[in-house]
Amino acid sequence: MREEGEPLDTYLLxxxxxxxxxxxxxxxxxxxxxKLAAMPPESPLCIAAVTLAELxxxxxxKEVGRPDAQAEVRAAIANNKLDVQSFTKHxxxxxxxxxxxxxxxxDRAGRKNAAxxxxxxxxxxxxxxxxxDEIDLMIVxxxxxxxxxxxxxDAMSRIVDALxxxxxxxxxxNWLS
Numbered sequence: 714m715r716e717e718g719e720p721l722d723t724y725l726l727x728x729x730x731x732x733x734x735x736x737x738x739x740x741x742x743x744x745x746x747x748k749l750a751a752m753p754p755e756s757p758l759c760i761a762a763v764t765l766a767e768l769x770x771x772x773x774x775k776e777v778g779r780p781d782a783q784a785e786v787r788a789a790i791a792n793n794k795l796d797v798q799s800f801t802k803h804x805x806x807x808x809x810x811x812x813x814x815x816x817x818x819x820d821r822a823g824r825k826n827a828a829x830x831x832x833x834x835x836x837x838x839x840x841x842x843x844x845x846d847e848i849d850l851m852i853v854x855x856x857x858x859x860x861x862x863x864x865x866x867d868a869m870s871r872i873v874d875a876l877x878x879x880x881x882x883x884x885x886x887n888w889l890s
Contacts, residue, residue: 723757724886725856726795727865728767728848731760733889734789741866741889748888749793759796761855763848798855808854811876815850818875819843843871856883864888 733739734746752758765786772782790797812831815821819834831850834843849869853876856863863869866889873883 721753721756722884723759723859723861724752724864725798725852725859725861726758726760726764727852727863727867728760728764729866730864730888731764731768731786731789731795732771733866734793735785744890745888757796758794759798759861760790761798761852762800763851763855765790765797767848798859800851800855801858804851804854804858807858808851811854811857811872812850814879814881815843815872815875818878841871845869845872853883857881860884862886866890 730745733741736742749758768786769783772786789795815831815834818836819831820837821834830847831843832846835841849867849872852865853863853869853872855861857876862884864886866887869883869885873885876883
């Protein structure tokens with residue numbers, strides 16, 4: 714329970730949560746709407762600019778029967794009072810540290826022909842894939858840089874585990890389960 718005068722946490726919704734808001738037939742939408750309704754009205758909610766970029770890709774693909782997709786995205790952002798957080802030079806610095814840490818963990822640092830994109834990375838001995846992409850790294854960078862609670866249905870466990878091994882934590886919640 715939050716003490717009076719204690720600052721409210723700010724929540725950074727991952728793309729999968731915004732998509733659940735948009736899909737009226739998504740069974741998890743009811744759970745998410747209930748969580749949002751239970752939030753204190755002054756509780757800050759936001760998305761990363763790269764989340765908006767991912768949503769714009771979906772709009773640009775112009776799914777059949779969804780010519781108004783961009784208007785729906787804008788309405789979901791406005792109706793749920795989601796502030797779009799810019800990717801700043803400070804976010805870029807956090808991103809650089811996170812990606813470098815992962816490159817070392819997945820033995821990509823300093824290798825001339827190492828894969829550039831994290832979704833192609835595997836641990837040298839186990840062959841275990843990172844199972845995250847560049848956008849995931851950027852979203853985690855937003856959360857870390859601003860000390861936000863990352864609200865995601867994606868465990869991003871390998872990113873979070875690599876950070877934890879370096880003594881860095883990311884606060885996370887999943888409002889869809």
